Amino acid sequence: MLARIVAGIRQEVAARKQTRPLAELQRDTTPRPPAFAKALRAADWALIAECKLASPAKGTLTARHTVPELARIYTAGGAAALSVHTSAPFRGRLEDIAAVRAVSPLPILRKDFIIDEYQLHEARWAGADAVLLIAAILTDAELARFLAVAGELGLDTLVEVHSREELDRVQRTPAPIIGINNRDLTTFTTDIAATFALLPHTDGRRLLVSESGITGGHDARRLKQAGVRGALVGEGLVTAPDILARTRELALAGEPTDAPQPRHTKEEPNNA
Numbered sequence: 001m002l003a004r005i006v007a008g009i010r011q012e013v014a015a016r017k018q019t020r021p022l023a024e025l026q027r028d029t030t031p032r033p034p035a036f037a038k039a040l041r042a043a044d045w046a047l048i049a050e051c052k053l054a055s056p057a058k059g060t061l062t063a064r065h066t067v068p069e070l071a072r073i074y075t076a077g078g079a080a081a082l083s084v085h086t087s088a089p090f091r092g093r094l095e096d097i098a099a100v101r102a103v104s105p106l107p108i109l110r111k112d113f114i115i116d117e118y119q120l121h122e123a124r125w126a127g128a129d130a131v132l133l134i135a136a137i138l139t140d141a142e143l144a145r146f147l148a149v150a151g152e153l154g155l156d157t158l159v160e161v162h163s164r165e166e167l168d169r170v171q172r173t174p175a176p177i178i179g180i181n182n183r184d185l186t187t188f189t190t191d192i193a194a195t196f197a198l199l200p201h202t203d204g205r206r207l208l209v210s211e212s213g214i215t216g217g218h219d220a221r222r223l224k225q226a227g228v229r230g231a232l233v234g235e236g237l238v239t240a241p242d243i244l245a246r247t248r249e250l251a252l253a254g255e256p257t258d259a260p261q262p263r264h265t266k267e268e269p270n271n272a
């Protein structure tokens with residue numbers, strides 16, 4: 001599945017390079033603040049809420065909402081950042097970044113299969129704050145190079161690992177934010193045990209995010225208690241009966257929203 005997706009991405013990127021040459025993407029060089037990393041560092045828990053309409057494994061996940069509608073709900077619900085799929089297998093487009101930017105002030109992660117430096121320039125040009133880099137589809141040299149280029153462009157990076165071997169590789173780079181993907185990209189099955197299994201092998205010098213298969217506040221709370229800084233959640237949000245409520249629950253890592261007010265006396269119930 002992964003190899004097929006990447007082959008498709010390679011063709012798409014080649015075609016886009018023809019219609020929009022690199023020089024055109026490089027016109028705007030205004031420096032931008034690293035908003036994504038900052039949002040993750042701002043508190044001890046951060047929800048990165050993903051605008052995900054479909055996936056190659058499951059097909060349509062939601063037909064009720066558009067990408068900007070999801071972004072609006074996530075923003076209202078207290079997400080710290082947004083993840084926007086821009087690849088065809090997830091029914092995403094590069095333009096979705098601008099559409100989300102128009103309705104939300106939150107930092108945006110470009111969620112794609114980045115295999116070419118050109119896509120980093122595209123991300124910057126489209127208005128993304130950060131990009132996902134997937135260790136499984138990159139060589140050490142590509143990873144180092146993409147991290148450096150992203151840095152020059154003012155893009156934050158979330159570097160994704162699934163195995164111990166990938167974690168070790170990434171920890172030999174300066175990547176400041178590592179995402180442990182609970183989804184095995186060869187089978188597309190998820191198990192959040194993947195995060196707990198890799199945690200003891202992290203070097204303590206990176207911000208850690210858990211990705212995929214996180215369904216509600218209970219998972220979020222367990223991850224937070226284990227020292228994970230945040231969660232990247234798509235399906236658990238878009239398939240929730242009440243997306244706003246699910247966003248709140250995940251953004252608060254399962255802490256109760258309305259802590260009961262202390263009662264003063266039995267005769268005077270607190271109506272505040």
Ligand SMILES: O=P(O)(O)OC[C@@H](O)[C@@H](O)c1c[nH]c2ccccc12
Pocket residue numbers: 050052134160181183185190211212213214232233234235236
């Ligand atoms: O919808 P989920 O299970 O909450 O997962 C979100 C996100 O982690 C997932 O979309 C993802 C993260 N990295 C990937 C790499 C490829 C495909 C998909 C992904």
